[in-house]
Amino acid sequence: MHRYPITCIIPPHMLKEIVRNGTQEQREFAILTLAASEQFRGQRHATRDLASVLSFALAAGKERIVYDAQQGSKLPGVPVRREGDPATADPAVNEAYDGSGLTYDLFSEIYGRNSIDGKGLRLDSTVHYMKGYDNAFWNGQQMVYGDGDEDLPESQRLFNRFTIAIDIIGHELTHGVTEYEAKLAYFGQSGALNESMSDVFGSLVKQYQRKQTAAEADWIIGEGLFTSNVKGFGIRSMKAPGTAYNDPVIGKDPQPGHMRDYVNTVEDNGGVHINSGIPNRAFYVTALEIGGYAWERAGNIWYIALRDKLTATSDFQQAANLTYQVAGQLYGADGAEQLAVKKGWAEVGITAGSGTTPTPTPIPTPGDGCLTAVFRSLGLMRK
Amino acid sequence: MSDLRIKYERTGGFAGLKLAASFELDDLPNEQEEQLRDLLDEIDFFKLPVQILPARPGIDQFTHKIEVEGKKGKHSVLTTDSAAPEKLRELIDLLNIVARAHRKKN
Numbered sequence: 001m002h003r004y005p006i007t008c009i010i011p012p013h014m015l016k017e018i019v020r021n022g023t024q025e026q027r028e029f030a031i032l033t034l035a036a037s038e039q040f041r042g043q044r045h046a047t048r049d050l051a052s053v054l055s056f057a058l059a060a061g062k063e064r065i066v067y068d069a070q071q072g073s074k075l076p077g078v079p080v081r082r083e084g085d086p087a088t089a090d091p092a093v094n095e096a097y098d099g100s101g102l103t104y105d106l107f108s109e110i111y112g113r114n115s116i117d118g119k120g121l122r123l124d125s126t127v128h129y130m131k132g133y134d135n136a137f138w139n140g141q142q143m144v145y146g147d148g149d150e151d152l153p154e155s156q157r158l159f160n161r162f163t164i165a166i167d168i169i170g171h172e173l174t175h176g177v178t179e180y181e182a183k184l185a186y187f188g189q190s191g192a193l194n195e196s197m198s199d200v201f202g203s204l205v206k207q208y209q210r211k212q213t214a215a216e217a218d219w220i221i222g223e224g225l226f227t228s229n230v231k232g233f234g235i236r237s238m239k240a241p242g243t244a245y246n247d248p249v250i251g252k253d254p255q256p257g258h259m260r261d262y263v264n265t266v267e268d269n270g271g272v273h274i275n276s277g278i279p280n281r282a283f284y285v286t287a288l289e290i291g292g293y294a295w296e297r298a299g300n301i302w303y304i305a306l307r308d309k310l311t312a313t314s315d316f317q318q319a320a321n322l323t324y325q326v327a328g329q330l331y332g333a334d335g336a337e338q339l340a341v342k343k344g345w346a347e348v349g350i351t352a353g354s355g356t357t358p359t360p361t362p363i364p365t366p367g368d369g370c371l372t373a374v375f376r377s378l379g380l381m382r383k
Numbered sequence: 384m385s386d387l388r389i390k391y392e393r394t395g396g397f398a399g400l401k402l403a404a405s406f407e408l409d410d411l412p413n414e415q416e417e418q419l420r421d422l423l424d425e426i427d428f429f430k431l432p433v434q435i436l437p438a439r440p441g442i443d444q445f446t447h448k449i450e451v452e453g454k455k456g457k458h459s460v461l462t463t464d465s466a467a468p469e470k471l472r473e474l475i476d477l478l479n480i481v482a483r484a485h486r487k488k489n
Contacts, residue, residue: 073472132479135396137443139465152483159398168397175442186440194442222398235398249486250400269440273399 061120062104066096069129069144076126076142092163096125096145099169099205106170106201106208107177110295111303116176123173127163136162138175148225157227158250164224165234170205171198171221182310189315191272196279197306203238204295214287214294220244238284241277257281259316259349278348279319286323286344290337297337301327317354320345324352389419390450390459391478397443404482415481422474429455435462435471447475 067077068090080093087094100123107113115121124142133146145168148159162168175198178184184194199221207217221244222235232245232253241255255277256262262278265271283302287294301323309322324341331337345352386408393402408416428451441463450459460471467475 130476132476132483135398135443135445135464137397137441137464139441139444149483151480156483162397171397172443179442186442191440225398254399267394267401268399268446269395273395273397 061108061114062101063120063122064097064100064104065122065124066093067124067126068093069126071128071131071147073130075129075139075144076124077128090127092127092145092147092161095161095163095166096127096143096169099163099166100125100143100173102166102209103170103173103201103205106205106295110208110299113177113303113307116173117180121176125169127161134159134162136168136172138172138179140179143169143172143176148227155229158230160225160227162225165206165222166209167199167202167206167221167223168225169202171202174198174201177201178306181307182314183312184310184314185312186269186272188270188272189275190313191269192275193279193310193314193316193319195272195276196283197302199236199238199276199280200283200302201299204299207293208295211293213292214284214298215291217294219284236273236277236280238277238280241281255280257348278350279316282320282344282348282350284344285347286340289340289343297331298340301330301337301341304330316350320350320352321354387420387423387451387453389478390448390452391482392448393445393479393482394448395444395446402479402482402486404478404485406481406485411481415477418477419474419481422470422477423451426468426470426474428460428474429458431458431460431471433458433460435460435466435468437463437466441465447478449474449478 063083064081065076065079065083066081067075068080069075069077080090081088081097087097104115104123107115115123125145126142127145127147129144129146131147132149132151134148136143136145138144145162147161149157150161175194178194178197182194182197184190184197186194203217203219203221207214210217219239220234220237223233225235226232226245230245230250231247232250234244236253236255237244241257242253242261244253244255246252254263254274256275257277258281259278263271263274265274268274283298286301287298290297305319305323305326309326310319314322320341324338324345327338327341328335342352388405388407390405391403408419411419428449444464446461446463447467448459448461450457462471462475
């Protein structure tokens with residue numbers, strides 16, 4: 001599944017040339033080789049240096065277009081803001097532009113990923129989709145946002161526009177990443193994992209924007225989406241699933257935060273937006289336990305699991321086992337990170353490292369000397 | 384007394400909130416009632432397949448279940464945002480408006 005095998009057959013001076021002068025795909029290979037190898041070893045100071053190389057080398061990779069559906073259903077609609085264009089007078093357009101940009105930045109700068117497909121795919125967003133459309137979705141090619149229930153009298157409105165919360169934008173874009181990587185089937189537990197991955201990285205985009213640690217973050221998904229007519233602070237809570245809203249008109253947040261409360265249903269593709277509360281909380285507990293910025297180690301473990309380990313039919317138990325395995329490979333067996341992952345899943349009633357799991361495939365890592373040589377040749381190391 | 388009864392349920396979507404309404408066509412405002420009757424005739428609702436679903440489930444899209452009960456019997460159709468043909472989509476849009484108006488009374 002991993003498309004960029006890490007190898008050091010290419011000599012450092014050539015890698016350097018590739019990063020500077022190669023084709024998009026060649027550059028990416030070289031960059032990802034560097035990015036991945038550093039992530040796997042969890043060397044923070046080197047990663048920071050690497051980030052500057054990445055932002056230089058991948059600058060050409062970020063390309064966005066925001067379209068306006070003008071309340072119709074035809075996609076993508078009329079282009080209204082392209083990459084590099086100044087802000088418009090329309091907040092929905094600017095939110096879609098900025099939100100997809102920041103999501104791109106998180107994946108690029110922190111995980112070394114060039115866009116949704118890893119190959120610089122242009123990020124297309126459409127706003128003002130239909131009338132009274134209280135939803136946002138990823139249609140396999142682009143992100144689509146409704147305006148909520150703008151067609152109702154103000155006193156009856158429940159939803160604001162769906163671009164209002166940056167984690168919704170990160171959520172939709174992550175569906176794209178999942179489609180190119182683990183391809184988690186959108187039903188039952190694999191579907192709930194698909195949803196959870198979108199909430200995890202959506203929330204990380206918000207935390208990355210606010211520069212908040214796991215302890216400082218609110219872990220709310222879709223804050224500000226409800227109007228003041230609704231008794232609720234958001235759509236979902238990763239910290240305390242089931243507590244995001246409790247309202248006489250729309251009812252109570254149905255999310256479970258533990259396996260004992262798992263909801264068996266055929267609705268919502270087998271409860272994908274309901275049972276995602278369980279892996280959501282597992283991630284929250286893991287991130288809190290590790291401490292610091294959640295997008296660093298906790299996010300990296302989840303990202304590598306999504307990219308290299310999870311498959312279309314993975315269930316919660318396998319996700320627990322695989323994130324546990326990845327944590328051990330990245331940061332050491334029985335290290336603080338791996339124990340944090342174990343605790344995260346234990347809190348939701350799943351024992352990581354038990355049950356049936358696919359045979360582990362080792363994450364390849366380059367030799368020390370090779371990597372050091374590459375960094376030295378790029379001028380990133382002093383001696 | 385009423386000749387047609389509709390049960391509509393919308394599930395899924397980013398927020399995962401269920402929207403449901405059950406009503407007699409007679410009880411709707413005249414304009415809505417007429418529009419719904421016309422659309423049901425136009426798409427020949429009772430002859431539609433029971434399921435009009437995409438090959439793969441639409442990510443974060445709504446699933447719609449429409450059940451109509453009348454003299455001709457009872458028929459239900461399950462579909463999604465992207466899979467519904469244009470005219471059925473119009474029916475869904477109208478049912479959404481009705482269902483959201485019902486929501487505040489519940």
